[in-house]
Amino acid sequence: MAVTEQDVRHVAQLARLGIDAAELPRLVSELNGILEHMDVLRQVALDALDASDADAGSAGIPLAMGMPLRPDGTPPIPLLHPRESFAPAMRDGFFLVPRLATHGTVGTSASDDLSTEDGE
């Protein structure tokens, strides 16, 4: 299962990592070099029990007990420095980002659309 330049480009897009085309061959060979060592796992015979364990285990966290819950209304962790102190761009309390390409014109708002992910 060798990684191709196409794979690396695709994965870099998913991860929003801008990558120079010139770097692709090096990355492809590094990733293949690493993944080659992972192939040993594919030779391990896994029974059904193993598979279901892997699903159930919340990423295999070795805790005997289930999830602790927080009472509703527990106060939030306070912010001891204001948002403005760490935000790259803020105005009137909003975080600002470059206008999404899908919303080029003033007057459109997809504010309630849960699924506008990958807006571009």
Added chain:
Amino acid sequence: MSYHTVTYAWERFDLVRAGADGLNAFVSVDRDGSRTEADRIMQAQHLGPLAGVPVAIKDNIATLTLPTTCASRMLAGYISPFEATAVQRLRLAGAVVIGKTNMDEFAMGSSTENSAYGPTRNPIDSSRVPGGSSGGSAAAVAAGVVAIALGSETGGSVRQPAAFCGVVGIKPTYGRVSRHGLVAYASSLDNIGVFGTSVHHAALGLQTIAGHDPLDATSAHRAVPRMIPEPSDASYPLRGIVVGRPAEYFPPSLDPRIRHHCDRALDQLRALGAEVRDVSLPNTDLAIPVYYIIAPAEASSNLARFDGVRYGRRARGEGLREMYERTRAEGFGAEVTRRILLGTYVLSAGYYDAYYRRAQAVRQRITQDFANVFTDGVHVLFTPTAPTTAFKLGGHADPYEMYLSDIFTVTANLAGIPAMSQPIGRVEGLPVGGQLMAAHFDEVIMLRVAGALERRLGAEAHQ
């Protein structure tokens, strides 16, 4: 037990040149603030157990006044608006944070060379790496600037630098110390760990920061026993203790000089009354592949939040997508980029089952290997901490070769068990670490064995 003061820490800091002009162990320091804080604490009515004790904190653990940058351009100058639980507990005990320590960017690395601030040097031999990723904290302790420092572990990032620098490093049981405020690399493997000049110091640090925290859902709801070992004058203080020697950690290829030091330590454990038993952890050779699937997978998701929107670096870009891609390309270094790509790949459609799901299943087997040994009556396992001593700066050019330096340490992270490294000798002047591992939440017995061995070895630990 006495501790040196903040004033002494700064004298030592300047003497060994712990800052950027020398070891480069620290990435930010608070000289004036820490002195004022020490004065304030020492004048207080009630002195905490660490009153006035200078401590250093790895730069991926949130502090309120010093920046928390994870040694990344992405977070240059970022000051967290909240404090990590572990830091809060140290300060409540009276400790004074003197600075943040260098590390591999976002804790990804085994040499502290992958830092936006440049590499940290090993105080024992400045041509060599201190190990990583918590190399700055290990170096700060080894250089005598502080007696206690916090690091973090995902695959050995406390134990391996502890071994390379000749100090004690503890990775507690997963869930023993809150991760609240630890910038996540791989959440199911991450732990805050402690460095100390001695078993006592490291254990004291751990004792201070351990315990349940409602702000971390993976923090264990368990009482914290007294973990600091009491020196015993009994002739056989380890009588009744069974020490397992897992064959897989002593492969034929193991450096014979490291093997020699391990054998010597095992002899001392026998001399202390312990029974040494040969055991097997058959899935050990799968640990590195499993680790380098799970850790990058979780990392690729954990590091998605660094997007230039709410904090940290933001690059200019035409449109949102370009802003994201430039911010992340400029903000992350080569190793972080590599692991994000790898992690995204193994989680992506069509590969999840082959890599991630399989890795989780094998992880269960590795965990089960340990459980089998410990239920069979073994109290602790003894192994070398790392397959080599500290290597030269730039010595590991191939990423996978670097990954192999975690070969003896990643298993404890995968299984979530407590483990530690302590000095057991030197090879050509370079420290060798011996590793102890115990069953979940059995730090008490691990530290008891470590304390007895440290006492027994005495000066031999550094010879």
Added chain:
Amino acid sequence: MSTAVRDAARATKWELVIGLEVHCQLKTRSKIFCGCATSFGEAPNRNTCPVCLGLPGALPVLNAHAVELATRTSLALGCTVHPISVFARKNYFYPDLPKGYQISQFDRPLATNGTIVIGANDDGSPRQIRVHRVHMEEDAGKSVHDRFPNVSAIDLNRAGTPLVEIVSEPDLRSGADAGIYLRRMKQILECIEVSDANMEEGSLRVDVNISIRPRGTEPLGTKTEVKNLNSFSAVERAVELEFARQCDLLDAGGTVEQQTLLYDDKRNQVRPARSKEGSHDYRYFPEPDLPSLVLDPAWIEAQRIALPELPDARRARFAASFALPVHDIEQLTTSTPLAERFESLARASGNARRAANWLLGPVLASVNASGITLDDHPVGIDRLAALIRLDAEGAVSNTAARQLFLLMEQDSGTPLEIARREGLLQVSDDSALIGWIDEVLAECPAEAARFFAGEKKLQGVLVGHVMKKSKGAADPRKVNQLLGARAG
């Protein structure tokens, strides 16, 4: 071809298959994974903390009440609630998604296999729409694109609001089906008090999956997803539009492309969303910051027992207990306060039919016009029951009873007191009635003459005059009797 003929032709040839994904905000005080308030209308980003801002080092901790409300929802929808469920990360980049992933549930959801009944089949059996799964997740923030030039503004107050996603099986067959399913779901969610369930306000959000297949065939066609729906009627309209669009495409020899469409309410159109569909790869994996959610089966059972009477059960009980038209029962059970009020009123007045008519008529009209709640309405159950009894006994006329109701909204007296004072009690005393009849016959000699000459249809006109003269107080039955007797 006329529109009607074309619609009929489509419906004969193609079968519409609909599945709904409903996101419902749960009514907790604080967010699902942090202590921030869920209140609306705060200044932007005021309700945010390290956790919901996704700051480095912050960790999620699950809100117990969110679990309780999600469990209650699942049980009310007839689902099996699983003792172990697992949170997962859904990874994607969007500026209103602070961590770069949404914490949701994926292959081990909280609950599966429920049903919502949306009426009856032809054979009278209940028509059940299967609920595939119910899972918990966190809401995203809001991106505001029209506030500042050239930039989008991000407000994360909503980020981390607890949601349940309720996914149906593709069992719905028309826009009307979808509408009924949603209204039934809303009734249930309101009945168990887990959500405001208001589409207009965004506490209920609906995505519709639509495909068509030749009638009588099994395999599902390629589906499209319609989003941006802000009312139940918008869902109904969008479904029919998309049905027509897909039919026309296939009838013209084309194919349906799997895509996301946005409904434009103003233009009543569906248009493709501009986002690239198909390029999504959410890279789900178990959320390592949260252990499995483990629920004690005994606790789940206790939650089930604690559920209030659900709308379906209530409808069945009303149908068995009260001789009321189906339509009335339907209306009376749209909300718990209304149903409970009806039951009290029926009991207090001893007359279910009249209680239903009064509630669904004047009372609801008054409540809707004034904007006050049923509970705060000035005509309480006791006085309304008294009024119903006066009406039923014939002590006041229907007309007078309506007038009396309006007076009672302003006056706290008993209906009898007010009727007396206002002269609204029916007069059935012969002498008074005869007096008014005599006066009317004298004042309208022409009509009187024709009436007595045998023109019976004039009786109604004359009764009307008498009623007017009595200001509505005369008992019309009695007046009719007396007039009829005079005419011989």
